[in-house]
Amino acid sequence: MKDGKGTYRCGADGAWEDILTLSRDLPVCVPDCALKRDTASSRIIGGRNAQLGQFPWQAHITTEDSRGAGVLLHDKWIITTARLLQEVDLSQVVIKLGTTSLREENYIQGEPGEVFIHKDYGNGTIDNDNDIGLIKLKNKIPIGENVQGxxxxxxxxxxxxxxxxxxxxxxxxxxxxxxxxxxxxxxxxxxxxxxxxxxxxxxxxxxxxxxxxxxxxxxxxxxxxxxxxxxxxxxxxxxxxxxxxxxxxxxxxxxxxxxxxxxxxxxxxxxxxxxxxxxxxxxxxx
CATH class of the missing domain: 2.40.10.10 (Trypsin-like serine proteases)
Structure with missing residues (x-):
């Protein structure tokens, strides 16, 4: 629950209501995020293999002519760079989550519905300033042990x-x-x-x-x-x-x-x- 407050009961007509206020406006449910798991210490370039569930927010993104990464926020949004999303054809975007190997077929696919690029990206005098974008997915991603924002x-x-x-x-x-x-x-x-x-x-x-x-x-x-x-x-x-x-x-x-x-x-x-x-x-x- 977003605000962490309230106690609810099932009312006489079968609807949930707040015990104190009798309000039927239920709180927003926000999925938990990124609880720490054991991560082998390592000092990519110089990297070591990740285990499934170590980086449950990780998304692999391919577009028509590029490839990169994204990061799951909550269960319906992915944050990434603006550069990866510029002039992108959403029908050509493939998003994979819940996997540590691109050769495996066992992954969760996110379907992009809309992209948002920071309005000041590419408009200033500093290259790559405001390099941030968001992807709204068409459907919620099932949150679990290996996939989490x-x-x-x-x-x-x-x-x-x-x-x-x-x-x-x-x-x-x-x-x-x-x-x-x-x-x-x-x-x-x-x-x-x-x-x-x-x-x-x-x-x-x-x-x-x-x-x-x-x-x-x-x-x-x-x-x-x-x-x-x-x-x-x-x-x-x-x-x-x-x-x-x-x-x-x-x-x-x-x-x-x-x-x-x-x-x-x-x-x-x-x-x-x-x-x-x-x-x-x-x-x-x-």
Whole structure:
């Protein structure tokens, strides 16, 4: 139940009613999200095989001319990058959930009904700024042990993400993208990445590629390199564990980068906390 309040009974006419108020307006039922499961420690690029149910929010998305990832929210919405959804033909979009192998036929398929791209994506002077989009599915996804939405953060301080040890500074990413062998993986892989100090990341990309890392972005990788998302991973979650609830929340969405696994140029992720109002408004009004 969304607000966690109320006690209900079956009324004389067979309808549910609130014991205190006699109201028949039932509360909204929101599926639970991303409870922590044992995750083997690993320090994609540099990844190891995921087990079924370890990343129950993971979605693999293919379009007419591209492939990437998405992240299940609740049971009818998927969050991903705007880039993957631009000018997409929904009849050509295939969404697979509840699997760790693209060679298996045992998966749950999500049927896209409508897509929403942030209105400021591609309209500014900064490449890949506001790289966020939502897919509304035609039907609800059956939630279970192996398929479950990830939690969204709130604006509370304890969800803050930075390179500082006092904040969420180590995240985990999973995907079917390109590996260090330069091949697309048929198995779901995962790896831990460290959040990189914003100014360090900004200066590296500005100096070498003349690209801007905005405040709408998070950089994550590893000081020695070799841990990263890569081609085919765009749209996957940079997930963090909330110690208060023992649940995973999505802090970032894999967006762009350079030279997968290069220690000087970490992966760049859309900072989800900057778009909470946008996400809420889209879902509420659609």
């Amino acid at each position: 990830i939690c969204l953060p709130t604006k509370e301080a304890h969800f803050h993400i930075s390179h500082r040890e006092s904040d969420h500074h180590v995240g985990i990413v999973a995907g079917f993208g390109q590996t260090e062998m330069s091949r697309i993986s048929s198995r779901l892989l995962f790896v831990e990445v460290d959040v990189v100090e914003q100014q360090t990341c900004r200066e590296a990309y500005q100096k070498r590629y003349d690209r801007v890392v905005s405040e709408n972005m998070i950089c994550a990788g590893h000081a020695e390199g070799g841990r990263d998302t890569c081609t085919g991973d765009a749209g996957t979650a940079l997930a963090f564990l909330d110690a208060k609830t023992n649940k995973w929340f999505i802090g970032g969405i894999a967006s762009w980068g350079s030279n997968c696994g290069d220690k000087h140029y970490p992966g760049v992720y859309t900072r989800v906390s900057n778009y909470l109002d946008w996400i809420e408004n889209i879902i509420k009004n659609n």
